[in-house]
Each structure stands twice: as C-alpha cells, then as structure tokens.
Amino acid sequence: MPSTMTPLVLTLPELDRDLSPYTGLTRAHWCAYADHLLRSAHRYGTADHANIHLPGANSAYGPRSDALEAFARTFLLASFRIAGDPGGTGWIAEWYARGLDAGTDPANPDRWPTPGELGQAKVEAASLAVGLALTRDVLWDKFPQRVQEQLVAWFETVIGEDYPPINWVWFQIVVETFLASVGGRSSDADIDAGLAIHDSLYRGHGWFADGPERAYDHYVGWAFQVYPQLWALMAPGDPRVQARKKLDGDRLADYLDDASHLVGANGAPLIQGRSLIYRFAAAAPFWAGELAGHTRLSPGLSRRAASGMLDYFARRGSITNDGLLSIGWHGEFAGMRQSYSGAGSPYWAAKGFLGLALPADHRVWTAVEEPLPVEAGDTRRLIAAPGWQVDGTAADGVVRIRNHGTDHANAGVVVADSPLYARLGYSTHTFPDLEPESLDNAVVLVDAEGRLTHRTGFEFLGQKDLDGILAGASRATANWIAVDPDGGPDHGSGASGTATPGPEITVVSLTRGAVEVRLVRVQGTSPGTPARLRIGGWPVDAESPTESEIRPLAGWGSPLDDAGTWQREAPHPVGERLTIPWIGTPGAADDGDYAAVVVLAGAGGAEAAAGVRFVPAQGGPGGGGRFEFADGTAVGLSAVLEFLSR
Numbered sequence: 001m002p003s004t005m006t007p008l009v010l011t012l013p014e015l016d017r018d019l020s021p022y023t024g025l026t027r028a029h030w031c032a033y034a035d036h037l038l039r040s041a042h043r044y045g046t047a048d049h050a051n052i053h054l055p056g057a058n059s060a061y062g063p064r065s066d067a068l069e070a071f072a073r074t075f076l077l078a079s080f081r082i083a084g085d086p087g088g089t090g091w092i093a094e095w096y097a098r099g100l101d102a103g104t105d106p107a108n109p110d111r112w113p114t115p116g117e118l119g120q121a122k123v124e125a126a127s128l129a130v131g132l133a134l135t136r137d138v139l140w141d142k143f144p145q146r147v148q149e150q151l152v153a154w155f156e157t158v159i160g161e162d163y164p165p166i167n168w169v170w171f172q173i174v175v176e177t178f179l180a181s182v183g184g185r186s187s188d189a190d191i192d193a194g195l196a197i198h199d200s201l202y203r204g205h206g207w208f209a210d211g212p213e214r215a216y217d218h219y220v221g222w223a224f225q226v227y228p229q230l231w232a233l234m235a236p237g238d239p240r241v242q243a244r245k246k247l248d249g250d251r252l253a254d255y256l257d258d259a260s261h262l263v264g265a266n267g268a269p270l271i272q273g274r275s276l277i278y279r280f281a282a283a284a285p286f287w288a289g290e291l292a293g294h295t296r297l298s299p300g301l302s303r304r305a306a307s308g309m310l311d312y313f314a315r316r317g318s319i320t321n322d323g324l325l326s327i328g329w330h331g332e333f334a335g336m337r338q339s340y341s342g343a344g345s346p347y348w349a350a351k352g353f354l355g356l357a358l359p360a361d362h363r364v365w366t367a368v369e370e371p372l373p374v375e376a377g378d379t380r381r382l383i384a385a386p387g388w389q390v391d392g393t394a395a396d397g398v399v400r401i402r403n404h405g406t407d408h409a410n411a412g413v414v415v416a417d418s419p420l421y422a423r424l425g426y427s428t429h430t431f432p433d434l435e436p437e438s439l440d441n442a443v444v445l446v447d448a449e450g451r452l453t454h455r456t457g458f459e460f461l462g463q464k465d466l467d468g469i470l471a472g473a474s475r476a477t478a479n480w481i482a483v484d485p486d487g488g489p490d491h492g493s494g495a496s497g498t499a500t501p502g503p504e505i506t507v508v509s510l511t512r513g514a515v516e517v518r519l520v521r522v523q524g525t526s527p528g529t530p531a532r533l534r535i536g537g538w539p540v541d542a543e544s545p546t547e548s549e550i551r552p553l554a555g556w557g558s559p560l561d562d563a564g565t566w567q568r569e570a571p572h573p574v575g576e577r578l579t580i581p582w583i584g585t586p587g588a589a590d591d592g593d594y595a596a597v598v599v600l601a602g603a604g605g606a607e608a609a610a611g612v613r614f615v616p617a618q619g620g621p622g623g624g625g626r627f628e629f630a631d632g633t634a635v636g637l638s639a640v641l642e643f644l645s646r
Contacts, residue, residue, distance in 0.1 A: 005043055007322050010036045020369045023267070025307040027356070027365045033310065033319075034081050034353050035092075040323025041074045041347070042095060049099035050110060052344065054324060057334070059342030065120045068112045070344030071099055072124035077350035079131030083357040086138050093138050100128070100139070104150040115175075116157030120340070125158060126171035126227075127350075129178035133234045134357060140182065152184040159187050166201075166211040167223035169194035174227060177235050195240065198224065206255030207385035214460075215408045215421070215492060216386035217273025221259055221285035222351050225252045229292040249294030256289050256297055261373045261381050261390050263305050264428025265397025267312030272401070272426035274408075274492040277327050277336055277345060279318055280309040280352035287354035290364040299363045300370035306355060308372070325349055329573040335434055336573060338491070374399050378513055380470055387460045389470040393513045396602025398546065400427040402509040402516060404474035405460040408492045413457040415494035416481040422456050422494065424507065425516075427600060429546045430538050431574045436483070436494060439536030439566050439580045441598075443507050443520050445478050445589065446532045453478035453502055453531075456494045461506075461646045466635045469627075470511045473643040478502040502531060503591075508643045512629045514601035515608050517553060520594040521644050530588035535560070537582065538600040541575025542567065547606035550581045553595035555614035556625070556637075560594055562586040593644070 012032050015024025045052045051067035052074065058066050075096050082089045103112040115122040132140050132151070140148065158175045173194045176186040201208045201224070208224040209215050228248040232241045262270040269282035283306035289295025290302055297305075313319075317331035325346035326332040358364060373379045374392035379399070381390040387405015392398065407422040409415060416436040417423070423432055425441035433440040437452045444452040458476030465471075483497040503524040510517040518535060525531070537550035552560040560583045567579040583596055599609045611630025617637075628634040 005322075008036060008040050008043075010319075010323065018368075020303070020307065022304050022369045022371065022375070023307040023311045025311055027360055030307075030310065030353065030356055031081065031085075033314065034077055034356060036323055037319070037325065038074060038078055038081075038092060041070065044070075045099070046110065048102035048108070048110070049095055050102035050108065050112065054343035056327065056343035057337065059120075059345065060339045061118065061120045061342070064113055065118055066342035066344050068103070068121060068124050069342060070347060071103065072127040073344060073347035073350050075099075075131045076127040077347070077353050079134045080350070080353050080356040082138050083134040084359055086135075093135070097139055097143070100151065101143075101147045104147075104154040106150070112154070114154055114157040115161060122158060122161065122163065122168065122171050125155060125175050129155065129175045130230050130234070133178050133181065148182065152179065152182065155179050156185050159185060159190060163194070164211075165197045167219050169197045170223060170227035170231070174231055174234065177231055177238070181235060191240070195244075202251070203385035205384065206251050206253070206258060207383070209385070213409050213493065214386075214406050216406045217421070217492075218269065218275070218278070218282050219273070221255065222278070222281045225255050225285045226288045226351060226354070228252070229288045229294070232292065249292060252285065252289055252292065252294045253296050256285060256295050258381065258383050259285060260297055260301060260305060261379050261392060262399060262401075262428075263308060263372050263374070264399045265372060265375050266428060267308030268428040269309055270399065270401065270426055270428055271329070271431050273420050274338060275348075276329060276420070277341060278348040278351070279313050279325075279329070279346065280306075281349050283309045283352035284354050287358070287364070290362070291354065291358060298370050299367040301372065303355070303364050303367065304369040304372055306352065307369070309352060329431060333571070333573045340491070380465070380468070380512075382463050382465060382470060384463070387463065387472065387474070389463055389472045389509065389511055391470065391511050391513055393601070393605075396514070396546070396605055398427055398429045398514070398600060398602065400425060400514075400600055402470075402472055402511055404463065404472040404507070404509065407456045407458065407494070409456045409494065411457060411459050414479055414481075414499045415454075415456050415496050416483050417454040417456050418492060418494040421492065422454070424509065424518075425538060425600075427538070430540055430548075430600065431572060433539050433578060433580065434572070439534055439582050440539045442534070442536040443505055443518070444534050444536070445502050445505075446534055447480060448530070451480050452534070454481050454494070455505070461643060466510075466639055468512065468633050469629070469635045471508060471635070471640070471643055473506065473508040473646065475504065475506040475646075478505050502529065506644055508640060510627055510635060510640065512631075512633055513608070514599055514605055515612055515629060516598040517612060517627050518596045518598050519557070519640065519644060520596075521592070522589055522594070523591050525589060525591050532562070532585050532587065533560070533589035533594060534582050534584040535594070535596045535598075536566075536580050537598050539578055539580045541572070542577040542579050543575060545603045547599070547601050547603065548579070548581055549599045549606040549609055550583050551597050551609055552583055553597050553612065553614055555616060557593035557595045558590065560584055560596065
C-alpha cells in the first residue's frame with residue numbers, strides 16, 4: 001500500500017480527573033484508541049480483507065506469515081471491542097467477517113497458510129479462536145455453513161501438531177477447545193498434554209517460567225495467566241475447567257499481587273524480558289483478574305495499572321503518525337526486532353485491550369482510580385521464583401529490581417549474557433543496553449583486549465529481608481565469550497560461543513529504596529591472565545532527569561580507585577545517548593572483596609548515596625561492623641558475610 005495515504009485523525013474525549021485522577025483515561029478513551037488502531041491498520045488490508053500488509057520489515061517467516069499475523073492480532077483487539085459493545089461495533093464485525101471468509105477459502109490464491117503448513121500460524125490461530133469465541137453470537141453464528149466449514153478445516157490442522165513446551169501450548173489448547181465448541185474435531189490428548197506442560201512450568205506464587213530455563217518475563221502475565229481465564233470462558237462446562245478453576249484463579253491472584261508492584265508511577269511496566277515491542281500487552285493480566293473475578297486488587301487499582309500503561313506508551317510515540325504500532329518501545333527502534341518480529345507483531349499489544357470485553361457498567365470501569373503501590377508509599381518486596389528484590393520509591397515513582405535469579409538459562413550453562421534477562425538490575429525508568437557485553441548493571445572483568453566477562457549460568461544463592469534491607473546474592477564463573485556469529489535464533493537466550501573461563505565472582509545486593517550496596521567477592525584470579533574489575537551502574541539517557549550514580553564504599557574491602565562514564569553516541573529505545581557510570585580497579589584485580597554504592601533516583605535523589613557507609617565495630621573491621629543506609633537502617637556484617645560465603 002502507498003505510504004502517501006492521509007493519516008487518520010485520533011480524536012479523544014476530554015480527560016476525566018474525577019473518575020480517573022491519575023491518568024484521566026476512561027473506557028471511552030480506550031475505545032477511541034482501539035478504533036483508531038483498527039481503522040489505521042485496515043487501510044493496509046487487501047481488497048478481500050484477508051491480509052493486512054503493514055509497512056516495515058518482514059519477520060524470518062516471510063510476508064504471508066506477517067500479513068496473517070497483522071490480521072489475527074488486530075482481530076483479537078476487534079473481538080474485545082465487539083464483545084463489550086456488540087451494538088456499536090457493526091463496522092468492525094463486518095470488516096473481519098469478510099477477511100475470515102477469504103483467509104480460509106481454499107480456492108483463494110491469497111488464503112492464509114494453515115497451522116499445519118506454517119509454525120507461526122499456530123500462534124495466530126489462537127487469536128482467531130479466542131476472538132471467534134468471544135464474539136460467537138455476532139460473527140460465528142451468522143456465518144453461512146460454508147464459512148464455518150472453512151474455518152473448522154483450517155483450525156483442525158493443529159490437531160496432533162507438535163508445540164514447543166513453552167507458552168505455545170496454550171495456542172493448541174484454545175484452538176481445540178473452540179473446535180469442540182462448534183462441532184469440529186479435537187483431541188483431548190492434545191489438551192491434556194498442554195495442561196500438563198503448563199503445570200510443569202509453574203514455579204510458585206503465581207509465577208511460571210517460559211520453558212525449562214530461568215526465563216521469567218511478561219509472558220508470565222500475558223500468556224500463562226491470561227489464557228487459562230479465556231479458556232475457562234470458552235468452555236465453562238468442561239470438567240477440566242471446573243476442576244482447575246480455583247487453582248488457576250489463585251495463581252492469577254497471587255501473580256497480580258506481585259505484578260502491581262512492578263508498574264512505575266510513570267505508567268511503564270518493568271522493562272525486562274523479550275517481546276517488549278508488545279508494550280501494553282502487560283496490562284492484560286490486570287484485566288483478566290477482573291474478567292474472571294480472580295484478583296485481590298481493587299478495581300480502581302487494576303484500571304490505574306492498565307490505563308497507566310496505555311497512557312505511557314501513547315504519550316511517547318508508540319503509535320506512529322500513520323496510526324500504526326511500530327517496532328520499538330517508545331517510537332520505532334529497529335534494534336528491538338527479534339527474529340520472529342514483523343510489522344504485525346507489535347499488535348499483540350491488543351491483549352492489553354482485554355478490558356474492553358467488559359461492559360461499560362462493569363466495576364472496573366466505574367470505580368475511581370486508586371494509586372499504584374509505588375504511589376501510595378515506598379515498597380519493598382521479594383519475588384522468589386525469578387530471584388528479584390523489588391524497591392519502589394514514592395518520591396520519584398521508580399520501581400527497580402535487583403536480579404539474582406533470572407538469565408534465560410540454567411545454572412552452569414555457558415553462553416553470552418542476554419541483555420533483557422541477565423543484568424543485575426532492571427527498572428521502569430531505564431532501558432537496558434541491548435549489547436550482550438556491557439557495563440549495564442554489571443560486575444565484570446576486563447581483559448587486555450578490552451573484552452568484558454559474562455555471568456549467565458550463575459548460581460542463585462537466595463534472598464532475604466534483613467529487617468528492612470533486602471538482600472539477594474548470586475555466584476558465577478566469569479566467562480569471556482567469543483560469540484558464534486551463527487548462534488541460533490534470537491528467542492531470548494544468550495548467544496552461544498567459545499568460552500574462556502575467568503575467576504569466580506560472588507555478588508550480594510543490599511537494597512533499600514533507590515540505593516544498593518553492591519558487595520563483590522573475586523576468587524581465582526591469575527597473574528597469567530590479568531584483568532581489571534569494573535562495576536557498572538544503571539543505564540540512563542544523557543537527557544533523562546533520572547540520575548544514575550556509583551561510588552566506592554569506604555571502610556570495607558579492597559579499594560576501587562578508577563572511575564568513569566561509558567557512553568554511546570547513538571539512538572537507543574528511549575533516547576539518543578546512553579550513559580553508564582562505572583568504578584573499578586586501575587590495574588589487575590586481586591582476589592578479595594570490593595564494595596560499591598549504586599543509585600538510581602529521580603532528579604536530586606542520587607545524593608542518597610552520600611549517606612551510605614560502613615561502620616566498623618569497635619576494635620576495627622576484623623571485629624565486625626555494619627552497613628548503614630542514609631536513614632539509619634543498618635545490617636550487620638555477619639549477616640552479609642553469610643550471603644557472601646554461601
């Protein structure tokens with residue numbers, strides 16, 4: 001389609017600060033955004049509406065796959081609109097009815113590839129099945145028998161197919177459940193096997209790993225928590241649904257308790273994990289909790305979290321001047337493309353519109369917005385499964401995690417660090433450096449050639465709340481990795497390559513609010529392989545009001561006499577110049593202990609680092625002591641040494 005088409009105008013209602021004191025957004029705003037995204041995407045649809053050829057790069061699966069993806073994911077958005085307002089969305093239903101017919105017509109030379117022909121079609125089939133289930137009385141029940149038979153035949157190609165043992169098992173479950181509901185063939189064995197894999201990936205308190213590795217990310221919410229609730233709506237009478245209702249509901253409620261603490265006051269979800277181009281899809285589990293009635297959050301808090309995400313991205317250029325969702329975080333950023341990303345991929349943000357399936361008089365739309373946890377006060381939280389310690393500060397609205405349990409790998413695996421999983425810290429206000437070898441929230445050794453070590457495959461040593469100070473620890477063999485240029489598809493894991501092992505590094509993070517005391521123990525250095533120690537702080541854009549600072553902690557451990565600021569003069573997902581402060585040893589590091597104070601805070605908040613100190617016990621450091629934060633909260637040296645020595 002030509003790029004000279006006149007963009008459509010987005011018209012929004014007035015903000016409602018009475019109903020929504022934090023965002024101003026109401027259901028009418030959500031509808032306006034949804035309709036604008038749909039109308040804009042439709043301009044790139046084929047004459048028969050079967051395919052949407054959005055401008056931009058293709059995925060590794062090619063243009064046919066990408067065109068189906070754009071149709072299916074926008075249809076999911078359309079289905080939420082139709083389900084919540086069937087009387088006012090006739091234009092949407094009519095548009096997609098034509099495409100569903102043409103896309104599955106075997107005589108159409110431009111038909112969709114079936115799930116039996118193309119792996120990616122297995123994913124998109126799930127969006128089509130969920131959408132048809134939610135709009136059954138509007139679409140499916142009004143289709144002529146010919147169209148119903150076409151759709152059934154297309155969907156039935158999933159039966160008996162292999163699906164990877166990750167969140168993908170839900171794509172087969174929901175498709176075959178839909179088939180059973182409309183008289184098509186289905187396999188109980190497929191569904192039961194998928195449910196078994198789902199349960200095998202459960203790691204406690206609402207958290208799933210996306211596969212057998214330590215892969216914790218937003219898929220926990222927008223896949224493992226959302227699909228069980230949609231599946232229950234699709235087949236409420238299924239004995240399996242009835243048997244699992246409390247189990248799946250409790251898991252969702254547990255997850256939401258944690259997830260609400262991972263949204264910043266700016267509205268951003270935690271910036272961590274793969275597929276971040278789906279953006280406000282992270283709002284989906286909050287809506288799912290209301291949709292299914294499985295949440296302990298108030299409806300005003302649930303909507304505050306979801307609307308905050310939509311508002312965050314809408315204000316920062318995620319919707320282009322052409323009314324399309326770009327590949328990026330704020331605006332377009334090609335560096336965020338993964339091998340499976342095409343121009344239609346970002347439309348899985350449609351999951352974030354799940355709340356529109358709820359009618360206007362539902363409590364989540366009529367309740368007054370309530371503050372997020374980080375807006376109500378400073379927060380501290382340990383999340384055991386991913387090994388995260390969470391600190392949110394009300395003064396600046398920043399939520400930070402320090403990460404000692406997630407790297408999209410298992411202990412002992414030797415690969416390069418995955419930038420979106422293996423860093424020591426992530427936040428709602430900073431975007432990770434996307435280069436695997438980086439000073440971003442790092443403890444690394446630098447060899448004579450300037451190469452930095454990696455920590456993936458580390459051992460998680462545990463976490464604990466030490467009377468108001470959160471502690472977490474991990475230990476790894478520091479490896480220099482010569483990355484294989486053909487290291488496999490970019491699906492989240494670090495790149496493979498040839499490893500040169502270095503010393504063992506243990507890191508303990510003591511955190512309170514904006515401040516981390518990062519303690520490092522290096523063991524196994526060799527005079528034959530001298531390497532400098534570098535401890536890196538948070539990555540921030542040079543123009544960001546958020547401050548990143550790192551400084552040595554005097555009085556404990558070996559000196560860190562070198563310091564600087566690394567920067568890259570090139571655009572990144574949230575700015576134009578990325579900077580990372582660091583400290584380290586001017587020469588080769590020796591075996592021993594080192595200590596740094598690492599801060600991420602709003603404007604003026606970095607001075608909190610100045611009040612952090614080590615106070616030796618009477619008689620000198622050998623007699624003990626304590627690490628003390630600016631507000632006087634302290635933790636004894638003996639408790640810290642217990643972590644370092646695990």
